[in-house]
Amino acid sequence: MVLIILGTNTPRNIVRSALKCKTDLRGLSRRSHATSNVPSSASSVAFKKNKWIRPSDTNPCVISSVLDIEPTSSVTIPEFLRSNLHKWENAPAFECAVTGRTYTHGQVHRKSQSFAAALKQHGLGRREAVCILLPNIPEYPIVALGIWDAGLVVSPINPAYTVAEIGKQVADCGGKVMVTIAQLLPAVEKVLEGSPTLKSVVVVGEAGGHHSFFDMLNTDVSSATFLRGSDINTLRETAVLPYSSGTTGTPKGVELTHSTYTTNLMQITHPGYRLTQFFDGGSPQERLFALPPFFHIYGLQVILGSTLHQGGHTLCFPSFEPASFIKGIKQHRPTVLHLVTPLISFLCQSPEITPDDLKHTRGTVAGAAPIGKTLIERFITKFDQYMFFQEGFGMTELGVSHLIPPEMKNSRAGSCGILVTGTTSKIVDNELGRVVGPHHPGEICVRGPQAMKGYFQNEKATLDTIDSEGFIKTGDIGYYDEEGFLYIVDRLKELIKVKGLQVAPAELENVLRQHPDIADVAVIGVPHERWGEVPRAYVVPKSKRLRESSVNSFLKDKVAEHKRLVGGVEFIDVIPKAASGKILRRVLKSRFE
Numbered sequence: 001m002v003l004i005i006l007g008t009n010t011p012r013n014i015v016r017s018a019l020k021c022k023t024d025l026r027g028l029s030r031r032s033h034a035t036s037n038v039p040s041s042a043s044s045v046a047f048k049k050n051k052w053i054r055p056s057d058t059n060p061c062v063i064s065s066v067l068d069i070e071p072t073s074s075v076t077i078p079e080f081l082r083s084n085l086h087k088w089e090n091a092p093a094f095e096c097a098v099t100g101r102t103y104t105h106g107q108v109h110r111k112s113q114s115f116a117a118a119l120k121q122h123g124l125g126r127r128e129a130v131c132i133l134l135p136n137i138p139e140y141p142i143v144a145l146g147i148w149d150a151g152l153v154v155s156p157i158n159p160a161y162t163v164a165e166i167g168k169q170v171a172d173c174g175g176k177v178m179v180t181i182a183q184l185l186p187a188v189e190k191v192l193e194g195s196p197t198l199k200s201v202v203v204v205g206e207a208g209g210h211h212s213f214f215d216m217l218n219t220d221v222s223s224a225t226f227l228r229g230s231d232i233n234t235l236r237e238t239a240v241l242p243y244s245s246g247t248t249g250t251p252k253g254v255e256l257t258h259s260t261y262t263t264n265l266m267q268i269t270h271p272g273y274r275l276t277q278f279f280d281g282g283s284p285q286e287r288l289f290a291l292p293p294f295f296h297i298y299g300l301q302v303i304l305g306s307t308l309h310q311g312g313h314t315l316c317f318p319s320f321e322p323a324s325f326i327k328g329i330k331q332h333r334p335t336v337l338h339l340v341t342p343l344i345s346f347l348c349q350s351p352e353i354t355p356d357d358l359k360h361t362r363g364t365v366a367g368a369a370p371i372g373k374t375l376i377e378r379f380i381t382k383f384d385q386y387m388f389f390q391e392g393f394g395m396t397e398l399g400v401s402h403l404i405p406p407e408m409k410n411s412r413a414g415s416c417g418i419l420v421t422g423t424t425s426k427i428v429d430n431e432l433g434r435v436v437g438p439h440h441p442g443e444i445c446v447r448g449p450q451a452m453k454g455y456f457q458n459e460k461a462t463l464d465t466i467d468s469e470g471f472i473k474t475g476d477i478g479y480y481d482e483e484g485f486l487y488i489v490d491r492l493k494e495l496i497k498v499k500g501l502q503v504a505p506a507e508l509e510n511v512l513r514q515h516p517d518i519a520d521v522a523v524i525g526v527p528h529e530r531w532g533e534v535p536r537a538y539v540v541p542k543s544k545r546l547r548e549s550s551v552n553s554f555l556k557d558k559v560a561e562h563k564r565l566v567g568g569v570e571f572i573d574v575i576p577k578a579a580s581g582k583i584l585r586r587v588l589k590s591r592f593e
Contacts, residue, residue, distance in 0.1 A: 240297075
């Protein structure tokens with residue numbers, strides 16, 4: 001997950017917030033550190049104080065990056081992303097893989113300010129939410145930047161969602177405007193009918209009686225005023241409101257500020273972590289693919305944000321079509337590929353993509369869901385043992401917290417990497433109730449300036465996720481080796497990861513309980529060769545006439561495709577539960593296995 005480092009011409013207000021490195025990553029020597037007073041719950045091996053990490057003085061099982069960082073301040077996301085625009089203003093920025101429609105970096109920023117001026121004329125109040133229901137098209141960054149410049153909040157929505165799912169997010173965030181495309185307009189109009197907050201719709205394409213996005217781009221900006229970081233508290237001002245199920249439960253709005261978004265860009269662009277380089281007019285542009293969706297934080301920050309900040313050229317795919325994907329590889333010749341598990345599997349299996357097709361690609365960045373050592377090795381073996389494979393770890397609530405350093409040269413396949421700058425972590429054995437040391441698995445807990453402000457209007461969920469020391473409880477089970485490299489073992493949280501997208505069992509269970517012939521239900525994730533995991537339902541029927549086809553038909557119009565029960569439906573007499581009423585999913589998983 002790779003972006004750029006700020007250049008020497010960076011505005012002064014950003015420089016004040018730039019990385020304050022106590023030591024250079026390359027200049028540190030590896031030194032073992034004999035740690036004393038290690039808690040008895042830790043393994044017998046202590047963390048080494050080395051070029052990557054430093055153990056805490058108070059608890060050597062708590063580790064931090066050797067590099068410090070101050071959160072960015074007094075700068076909005078658009079101001080941050082425009083800081084080096086003069087270097088690549090006329091270079092291509094975003095291109096549609098289907099139509100070839102292309103915007104330069106200068107056009108993206110100019111058009112976004114016209115869109116911002118139009119939104120302000122629309123009478124929207126500060127901090128109100130604008131929902132983006134778009135596939136990966138080159139207008140997406142124009143929309144997002146315009147919303148931020150207008151002092152509003154971006155709430156991205158999965159375009160594969162059903163009317164009910166879209167309506168639920170709009171209602172929760174209080175969305176005032178929806179930006180969409182003509183193909184999704186029928187669903188949006190149904191949402192509009194039942195939404196008390198949604199006032200208008202902006203359409204990228206044929207407007208159908210609604211506001212035309214392209215007409216709004218003609219708005220005069222000469223008298224417009226835009227949000228300035230110097231006028232607000234960027235550490236507290238919410239800028240992005242994506243929805244995540246967190247460690248459990250139904251989707252919740254994750255409040256990310258202007259500072260958390262931009263600080264995380266700073267963290268993952270520091271030398272020693274980044275895979276790509278910024279464009280200075282002399283060196284070639286980085287050529288990227290936008291297949292991970294922009295509504296997901298991976299796409300919105302790591303791909304969209306880095307493209308604008310480093311002056312890259314990104315090919316946007318509105319959906320995955322094998323033919324356009326293969327054509328894109330052969331013609332766009334990506335220098336770095338951003339992929340998720342199904343795409344890596346596709347490349348490994350496709351006879352149409354040969355090693356020669358990726359000869360321009362020096363690295364691959366993988367995220368959104370665990371890849372697995374076997375698939376990584378298969379990919380590297382097919383394409384190039386020297387092509388760098390960078391896997392990371394993060395979540396919507398936390399941004400990117402770990403990355404594999406390029407200097408490791410694929411020697412740590414299966415690891416999610418080391419802590420990024422300014423980040424602290426601990427592994428908690430929840431059964432022992434203690435922080436543990438290297439090679440001892442437990443829940444991964446992370447603290448840093450890239451962490452969310454909290455869940456939107458949900459204090460209980462926030463308190464359940466952020467502990468008293470400010471650590472985000474990720475719900476993932478893992479361990480560190482003695483050098484601080486993270487390995488994922490399992491998930492404590494109940495979430496199912498389908499093609500890198502979250503599926504909350506509780507959400508599906510709530511929908512299925514509305515079926516008149518279902519008495520009780522439990523959902524688990526089961527392995528799937530192409531998608532990683534898929535949902536499987538265990539159903540207690542009210543009548544013998546209930547069939548699997550009836551259950552699937554009931555779900556079809558209520559949830560997005562990736563939430564459907566591809567793992568099957570099994571009818572059982574009783575759902576195993578603890579005395580507290582909590583579903584014992586581990587029992588169901590052992591039943592499936």
